[in-house]
Amino acid sequence: MSRKDKIIDGKKIASEIQEELYSEIQVLKTxxxxxxxxxxxxxxxxxxxxxxxxxxxxxxxxxxxxxxxxxxxxxxxxxxxxxxxxxxxxxxxxxxxxxxxxxxxxxxxxxxxxxxxPEKDVDGFSPINMGNLCMKGRDPLFVPCTPKGCIELIKRSGVNISGKKAVIVGRSNIVGLPISFLLLHENATITVCHSRTKDIAKEVKDADIVIAALGAPEFVKGDWIKKGAVIIDVGINAVPDKTKKRGYRLVGDVDFEGCLKNASKITPVPGGVGPQTIIQLMKSTVEGFKRQNGIKKLL
Ligand SMILES: Nc1nc(=O)c2c([nH]1)NC[C@@H]1CN(c3ccc(C(=O)N[C@@H](CCC(=O)O)C(=O)O)cc3)C=[N+]21
Structure with a gap:
């Protein structure tokens, strides 16, 4: 597979969602x-x-x-x-x-x-929404934007989640934890790694889907990646770089070049998960608007 086919174009997917949402908002105006x-x-x-x-x-x-x-x-x-x-x-x-x-x-x-x-909690971080997110068969009013965006990137890249082994690196309340539950509800088998995990590399080596969300630059290494794995990199880390205007460049939690080799799909940083965070927030706001105004599904 060519390099280009492997890279998930997060910007493009976000602008597709933006178009869909824009159309929906036009209909809502009527x-x-x-x-x-x-x-x-x-x-x-x-x-x-x-x-x-x-x-x-x-x-x-x-x-x-x-x-x-x-x-x-x-x-x-x-x-x-x-x-x-x-x-x-x-x-x-x-x-x-x-x-x-x-x-x-x-x-x-x-x-x-x-x-x-909870009716207005578009981030999905309030305890009621978090609780409902974690429990099976309960629909939270809002799902945290970044985790929701990760699922959307996986699905829109044509990847089937059901039955896959997903390894999540990081257990934060805002990303690692909610995405673990979303993947579980999509019928993945999940492993959540964190700072006390004995051998993170060993866990990742088994993964069909890798979610890196720990906040450490280029932590996940190329030789941890199973052939054909799908990699979603949630990290955004600024590393000093004098050749750049801003004086730094952004890298993810994944060694992108190293991990690209074995991966079948991988998100870049920037241009991967980041744009999802923004667009999913807009989508959630529109969902809230519809619910609060008693407007049922129109599209
Ligand atoms: N209550 C709350 N909700 C949040 O959703 C929230 C928050 N707090 N605190 C901080 C994080 C971070 N966050 C991002 C939003 C957009 C990009 C984004 O669009 N990044 C682009 C551009 C990056 C750049 O060039 O600077 C990219 O990755 O391609 C990234 C990260 C939302 N957050």
């Missing part, structure tokens, strides 16, 4: 005078968080989703932040609420995520 609304809450001045929020805003605008943005100072109190969440919970023009993570250390993340109304 049945409702209201527009879907997304509120993004950003606390502090982290450059990366600001960049992500900018991308979300830009995509919302392109699709005709109204964006409500709150930029709050680093030193805001937990009470004040809760107040902002409550305001959006009660605002009928807001169909989705996203609190950009990570939050400053003096704020308890769990308390904040708990305060978001």
């Amino acid at each position: 049945v409702s005078p209201k527009k879907p609304g997304l509120a993004v809450i950003l606390v502090g001045n982290r450059k990366d968080s600001q960049a992500y929020v900018r991308m979300k805003k830009k995509m919302a605008r392109k699709l005709g989703i109204v964006d409500f943005e709150k930029n709050l100072p680093e030193n805001i109190s937990q009470e004040e932040l809760l107040q902002v969440v409550t305001e959006y919970n009660n605002n009928p023009e807001v169909n989705g609420i996203l609190v950009q993570l990570p939050l400053p250390k003096h704020i308890d993340e769990e308390t904040i995520l708990n305060a978001i109304s």
